[in-house]
Amino acid sequence: MSDTVSTPVAATAAPLVKPAARTPSPVMEAFRSAIRSPKVVVGGIIVLVVTICALFAPQIAPNDPDNQDLINMLLPPMWAEGGDAQYPFGTDSLGRCIFSQMIYGARVALEVGFGAAVGAMLLGTALALLAGYFGGWIDRIISHFVDLWMSLPPVVLSLTLMVGFGTGVGNVILAIVLVDWTRFCRVVRSDVMVVARRDFVSAAKLLGFGHTRIILREILPGVAPLIITLFTLQIGIGVIVEAILSFVGMSVPADVPAWGKMIAGARNYMYQAPWGMMLPIIAIFVTVLGFNLLGEGLRVTLDPRLRKRSV
């Protein structure tokens, strides 16, 4: 791989001079152009840091997030007057360490964001492949249902689902999947239709390959860049929805730290301790920004056709 050249001029010229022994794999090409995009790099670093916080929360957090230090309630951050180095970002109304809660909060946020994105991607893409590849009545049924489902207000739908399912990480994920799969289905379907009309798909059909093989080996790789982009953006959306649901008290059980719950708890003390609200907000913002930057960067670098598309 090391002898392949990365400048576009040389890459196109090389085969003319002598047939290249190995053409650079498209995955490597995409990777190379992706790491040259500042958005991908910055977004990727943010996502990496948040992921490390989530994975190694017990090692990073200075305190047990549920430990109530009732002598040190509503402490300000350590750099402010009256702060304590034991609690870098201060404590909440029950004397719990805000910094540790933020670190642990990343766990629920990423669990929900990632889990929901996987679910929505699988469900949405599967239906999109069926609709886009087979067309006809299958497409009409699926597309009509997607239109119908999308006209239900998302926040209302997810809240109602949560009331029905009850709280818990698994149910939050399920609710988001059931609301957001349509986003994947609609966008991926139109891309599948474009790819399905390409010559190599007709060739595969003429060669007598089965539908499953054609869908999985010929079409899916063609729409993969779009799916990766949507997947990344969906994680950000999942993080926001989880924050909304836990703010309302409809997400995780009381003993699990979550950013939305921290905001809701700090709301009653916003005059005495506004930082208790600001810090989880910053955590949500930075995390979502990371996924959005990564997703938008990938959108442009992986698929130039998407550059002009707005949504």
Next chain:
Amino acid sequence: MFKALINVAARRFVGAIPTILLLSIVVFFVLRALPADPLAMMLPPNATQADAEAVRHALGLDRSIVIQYLIWLGDALRGDLGTSISFREPVTRLIANSLPATLELSAAGLLLALVISIPGGLLLYGARGTLFENILDVLVVCMVSIPAFLWAIFLMLGFGVTLGWLPFSGRVDPGIAIPAGGTGFLLIDYFFTFQFGYWQNALSHLVLPALALALGFSPLVIRVLRSSLLEASDDHYVEVARQRGLSERQIILKHMLRNSALPTITLIGAQFGFLFGGTLLVETIFSYPGIGNLMVQAVRNHDLPLIQGIALVFCVTTLLINTVVDVLYVVLNPKLRRA
């Protein structure tokens, strides 16, 4: 043209019926999967088994779920959405009292969103190809990453708590009477009863929640406006206008902006549910007495009749707005008028 408008509105209206039915079915059946028994919240603690059965029978809860749904649907069509469990008031009255507040807030939010995003989109378009564009682009990505409810908290902490410039709780100061029997839109009611002091008070209460909604919504509009301006810049009429010697400013403001209005309006119609849904959290944060706030309370109390009713109203309102947008689209697009 009038005929075309009625056509569009009628088609939209008919198309909306399955959506409303689907929502009502989903909401009804999902809520029946609820692990908690709604009866437990309605009965006094010393109720006997026989009392429970009597109430269950009175509410029709002892019949099959499909029958229950059909009864509910029949009542709903006659304008009866049942009685709220937690407020012990008819759901329709609760909704009627709080819907105008939410509509007022959403309208103000939409207006502010346009005020923010039209200059924003133009700025982004004007900066194309420069370093400044990259900076603006990153700013827009940042804005996309802040949902309306986070803006609400920012604004409340900044302008409400820290600076103390604007009120951030309720629709008016406590002690100011909400006019009974008016339209429910405070800005209209106070204006036409010449209570300008109250009018100002209501307006100042509206600013922060509306701004929160607007800031959450405007990055979407900015992006569509930018991309449709970019698309328009390749069009023939722009070239023709240039050759006629119009200045770039004239071309953008008089021609391109008007052509970009259509995709922008489409987006607003398609995404209105997003803005409208944002009222749930924004109203809760600002203790604003609209149906969003009511919905959150209903959800917290597991108040099934109220949740069903509000979900239905949210859906119907969103669909109505879509219809209005479609009609507006025909009015603005000469190509569709002849159809």
